[in-house]
Amino acid sequence: MSKPVIVIVDDEPMVTDTLKNLIELLMDIKAVTYNNPQEALSYIKSDVADILVTDFLMPQMNGLQLLKSSRDAKGELPVIILTGYHNSEELEDLPERMSGVQVMFKPWSTQVLVDQIKQMIESRGVGKSVQPA
Amino acid sequence: MWDVVSHAESSILDRDFLWERETVHSHWMPLGISLHDAYHSLLEAGIEYSVLLNEDRTVHAMVSFRRISAVLSARYGPALYSHSQVMKLEVPMKFINFAERHSPWEKSSVVVPKEHLLVIRQGNDFLTAEKKFRQRRPELYFDDLVIVDERQHYLGLLSAQKFTLIHSQFTKAQEQRLAQQNRLLQDTLEDLSRTQAELVTKAKMASLGELIAGIAHEMNTPLGVLLSAQEVIGIAQTRLAGENDAARRSDLQNLIEQNKSRAMAATGSVTKIINSLKVFGRNQAEVMHPANLSKLVDNALTLLANQFRSGIKVRVEHPETVNINCFSDQIGQVLLNILNNAYQAMDGQGEIEVLVDTEGRDAVVTLRDHGPGIPADLLDRIFDPGYTTKGVGVGTGLGLSISRKIIEENHGGKLTVRNHPDGGAVFQIRLPLIELTAKTQQSKEKITV
Numbered sequence: 134m135s136k137p138v139i140v141i142v143d144d145e146p147m148v149t150d151t152l153k154n155l156i157e158l159l160m161d162i163k164a165v166t167y168n169n170p171q172e173a174l175s176y177i178k179s180d181v182a183d184i185l186v187t188d189f190l191m192p193q194m195n196g197l198q199l200l201k202s203s204r205d206a207k208g209e210l211p212v213i214i215l216t217g218y219h220n221s222e223e224l225e226d227l228p229e230r231m232s233g234v235q236v237m238f239k240p241w242s243t244q245v246l247v248d249q250i251k252q253m254i255e256s257r258g259v260g261k262s263v264q265p266a
Numbered sequence: 267m268w269d270v271v272s273h274a275e276s277s278i279l280d281r282d283f284l285w286e287r288e289t290v291h292s293h294w295m296p297l298g299i300s301l302h303d304a305y306h307s308l309l310e311a312g313i314e315y316s317v318l319l320n321e322d323r324t325v326h327a328m329v330s331f332r333r334i335s336a337v338l339s340a341r342y343g344p345a346l347y348s349h350s351q352v353m354k355l356e357v358p359m360k361f362i363n364f365a366e367r368h369s370p371w372e373k374s375s376v377v378v379p380k381e382h383l384l385v386i387r388q389g390n391d392f393l394t395a396e397k398k399f400r401q402r403r404p405e406l407y408f409d410d411l412v413i414v415d416e417r418q419h420y421l422g423l424l425s426a427q428k429f430t431l432i433h434s435q436f437t438k439a440q441e442q443r444l445a446q447q448n449r450l451l452q453d454t455l456e457d458l459s460r461t462q463a464e465l466v467t468k469a470k471m472a473s474l475g476e477l478i479a480g481i482a483h484e485m486n487t488p489l490g491v492l493l494s495a496q497e498v499i500g501i502a503q504t505r506l507a508g509e510n511d512a513a514r515r516s517d518l519q520n521l522i523e524q525n526k527s528r529a530m531a532a533t534g535s536v537t538k539i540i541n542s543l544k545v546f547g548r549n550q551a552e553v554m555h556p557a558n559l560s561k562l563v564d565n566a567l568t569l570l571a572n573q574f575r576s577g578i579k580v581r582v583e584h585p586e587t588v589n590i591n592c593f594s595d596q597i598g599q600v601l602l603n604i605l606n607n608a609y610q611a612m613d614g615q616g617e618i619e620v621l622v623d624t625e626g627r628d629a630v631v632t633l634r635d636h637g638p639g640i641p642a643d644l645l646d647r648i649f650d651p652g653y654t655t656k657g658v659g660v661g662t663g664l665g666l667s668i669s670r671k672i673i674e675e676n677h678g679g680k681l682t683v684r685n686h687p688d689g690g691a692v693f694q695i696r697l698p699l700i701e702l703t704a705k706t707q708q709s710k711e712k713i714t715v
Contacts, residue, residue: 147531151495158502158521192577195576217482217490219483
């Protein structure tokens with residue numbers, strides 16, 4: 134059985150590279166990284182994706198738009214929006230409004246992030262509430 | 267206290283005149299009348315002569331107003347002026363002409379010694395009367411103030427003493443009224459400055475809040491990277507200790523090196539942000555100091571970089587150094603404010619151009635956005651305190667008014683706005699360049715942000 138695939142999207146390569154290293158070190162997961170949300174969407178539409186970790190504020194497309202478009206292609210794809218933007222109205226109560234979605238804030242706690250990813254993979258996208266770090 | 271017209275003083279009475287003029291004479295006075303009363307009686311009647319009657323109402327003498335005035339003046343005032351002398355002196359308004367109405371046989375005016383007369387027109391308010399009274403020549407002595415109507419006809423007398431009393435009462439009331447108004451003004455002024463201080467604080471707090479949110483946002487990413495990179499390094503090091511496979515050891519070592527450089531890069535980002543913030547730590551500066559305007563622009567853009575990253579493209583052009591004397595925290599605040607306004611005007615999507623240049627003796631920063639621009643009829647009001655196009659709670663509407671105050675009042679510069687012909691708003695900041703004298707040339711190395 135092949136490894137689960139996590140798609141990590143952030144316009145900052147420093148973030149995607151570090152997260153890839155961290156996730157692959159701690160979990161038996163394959164991490165695919167993108168710094169352009171359009172390219173990430175093309176990948177999700179055409180390839181294996183079990184979970185999406187995405188930044189919110191990005192050029193061309195924000196994390197929420199990417200989430201919606203990805204779900205058009207991949208149904209209930211579990212998504213973690215990892216954002217440094219703490220006061221967005223769009224993200225407020227998002228986990229209550231959309232199942233399988235979590236919002237986490239930068240700087241992230243490795244432990245919380247890893248636990249959340251594990252939990253989402255195990256429950257196949259039925260995310261439980263996780264408090265922001 | 268007034269002398270009484272008596273037989274002894276009958277020299278002042280013109281007996282002969284009475285018999286020469288057997289004309290109708292309606293004015294009479296009883297013998298024994300005081301000189302003062304006689305004077306007033308004649309003045310009020312507006313005639314030159316009166317008949318002085320004995321107790322049995324027989325004619326005693328003819329009394330001349332002029333003569334009575336003369337005696338009164340000689341006794342109680344300075345010199346006497348006769349009718350002709352007054353005419354010759356060409357002293358304006360020193361006698362009242364009401365002879366036409368009251369003295370049918372004599373066209374000439376009633377003569378009053380000028381020293382005894384201050385003419386106040388009916389309808390003159392008290393202040394005007396008071397002013398006339400105050401402006402009299404200091405050597406002049408007044409017994410009475412004569413009130414006249416607009417045709418200069420006699421209306422009444424007011425003694426100078428009474429006038430002084432009224433005057434002092436009036437002045438007192440006036441002073442009280444002024445003091446009260448002053449208190450009211452003082453209160454209003456205090457209210458106003460309190461409100462202004464509150465508004466300025468509110469605007470500062472708002473911009474401080476925005477700034478802090480921006481910085482927090484800006485630092486979150488590198489801090490997250492820093493924390494995770496350290497974690498990766500820690501895990502990799504632990505694993506490296508127990509790893510014997512050469513290939514895996516090499517992978518782990520690579521991982522450690524990669525994350526070390528990432529941690530360095532993240533630390534660099536945080537350091538850059540903190541350095542950009544140092545400029546705001548100088549807000550206690552009491553005097554302006556030399557600063558590089560290009561650097562201040564870069565600093566502001568660094569602080570907004572993360573906010574802009576999602577949709578704002580910034581084109582910056584500036585010479586390496588443009589030195590100005592300034593309160594750098596305030597200039598930083600203005601730049602942040604204008605850039606932030608541009609961001610909000612474009613809903614976070616679009617292009618901003620920032621040009622720094624010199625023109626003659628000015629440093630010029632031009633900031634253009636590609637938003638909807640400012641409606642022409644609002645261009646004049648955009649710097650007014652409280653003016654805002656943002657929704658309730660978004661802006662205080664004070665940012666631009668404070669910005670203009672900072673540039674124009676604190677720095678002697680100019681902050682203007684116009685619409686670009688191809689769309690968008692163009693803000694321009696002009697600040698005096700540092701005069702590069704020999705002294706400042708020498709200290710050029712010391713110029714920092």
